Amino acid sequence: GQNIDQPxxxxxxxxxxxxxxxxxxxxxxxxxxxxxxxxxxxxxxLSYNVLDGLEEKGRFSSFLSRSKGYSYxxxxxxxxxxxxxxxxxxxxxxxxxxxxxxxSLIVHP
Amino acid sequence: DAxxxxxxxxxxxxxxxxxxxxxxxxxxxxxxxxxxxxMMRGLELLIYFNNNVPIDDSGMPEDRFSAKxxxxxxxxxxxxxxxxxxxxxxxxxxxxxxGARTDTQYFGPGTRLTVL
Numbered sequence: 467g468q469n470i471d472q473p474x475x476x477x478x479x480x481x482x483x484x485x486x487x488x489x490x491x492x493x494x495x496x497x498x499x500x501x502x503x504x505x506x507x508x509x510x511x512l513s514y515n516v517l518d519g520l521e522e523k524g525r526f527s528s529f530l531s532r533s534k535g536y537s538y539x540x541x542x543x544x545x546x547x548x549x550x551x552x553x554x555x556x557x558x559x560x561x562x563x564x565x566x567x568x569x570s571l572i573v574h575p
Numbered sequence: 576d577a578x579x580x581x582x583x584x585x586x587x588x589x590x591x592x593x594x595x596x597x598x599x600x601x602x603x604x605x606x607x608x609x610x611x612x613x614m615m616r617g618l619e620l621l622i623y624f625n626n627n628v629p630i631d632d633s634g635m636p637e638d639r640f641s642a643k644x645x646x647x648x649x650x651x652x653x654x655x656x657x658x659x660x661x662x663x664x665x666x667x668x669x670x671x672x673x674g675a676r677t678d679t680q681y682f683g684p685g686t687r688l689t690v691l
Contacts, residue, residue, distance in 0.1 A: 499679075508666060508682035509618070553618065560631065561672065562608075563680065567617035 470566035472554050477572045478544055485538050486569045488554030492535040499555040499563055500528050500539045509553055512539070541571075549573045579683035581667050587689045593655040596686045599648055600669030608680060609642055609652050610666040618666070624650065625672060657690045664688070 469491035478484040490498065497516040501509035515521060515530035515537060527540040541548055551570050555563035580599040588594055600607045609621040622632040624644045632642070639658070644650040654661055664687050668680040 508684050510682070511679045514679065562620065562623060562631070564620070565618040 470554055470556060470564065472552075472566045472569045474567070475570045475572070477574065478541075480544055480546060480573055480575050482544050483540065483542050484544060484571065485540050486552050486554075486571065488537045488539075488566060490535050490537070490554070490556045490566075492532070494558040495532065495535070496557040496559070496561060498528075498530055498537045499553075499557070500537075501553040501555065501565075503551045503553060503568065505550070512552075544573050546573050546575070579667055579669050579681055581665075581683035581686050583686055584684060585687045585689075587691065588657055589691050590658055591656045592690075593653065594657045594661075594688060594690075596652040596665050596667075596688070598650045598652070598667030598683060600650070600667070601681055602648070604669035604671050604681075605647075606670050606672045607644060607650050608668040608670075609650070610668065610682075611663045612666060612685075613663045621652070654688075657688075659690045662688055662690050 472488045497514055499514050500512040502512050503509040513528035515528050518530055518532055520527055520529045525542045530537045549572055551568040553565050553568045555565040557563050579601055582597045606625050608623040610618050611621055612618045621634045622642045623630055627644045640654055642652045664685045666685045667683045670678045670680045
């Protein structure tokens with residue numbers, strides 16, 4: 467994950483909107499995954515972006531800018547259960563994801 | 576489908592002992608991945624198999640680590656001898672990779688390894 471950069475920790479209030487950013491190395495880039503991982507559990511798939519733009523899936527949306535090497539995950543109407551680690555992962559020529567270290571999101575009342 | 580199955584879920588062992596972690600991928604998936612997760616280094620790919628053949632083992636830390644996939648439904652990751660710095664959560668994941676297309680990885684529940 468040395469080529470992927472995302473904030474270590476973020477906090478937000480229940481009901482609010484939060485944006486988790488991820489920057490990555492553009493050389494050889496193919497696509498960008500977002501995974502959610504609750505404490506003590508396995509990562510679970512949220513989204514996969516290949517093309518530029520915003521993809522919406524319920525309360526969660528993911529954005530990609532290939533030219534800028536930038537992605538974000540947008541969480542709306544935050545709930546307490548959204549407290550988790552959010553992992554950004556890029557795929558390159560090998561099509562095997564390389565993960566960032568994750569952003570720990572804490573949602574408080 | 577039962578998802579990816581890993582055993583054991585927790586393992587506590589003493590330094591120098593052999594540790595074997597087991598994984599059963601999702602039926603029909605042709606690719607299997609072993610990851611290690613720690614607070615310091617995050618989620619690291621150790622090795623991945625495609626159609627039971629090891630494709631990339633560059634992430635395997637050293638000769639103490641070995642992995643096998645004797646058939647499409649079973650893989651093992653072995654550490655011999657184990658050391659305290661091997662303490663981590665080890666995840667197995669599987670996916671279906673067709674040509675140049677990347678597919679979603681499905682992770683098992685992980686094995687939490689503690690080496691004393």
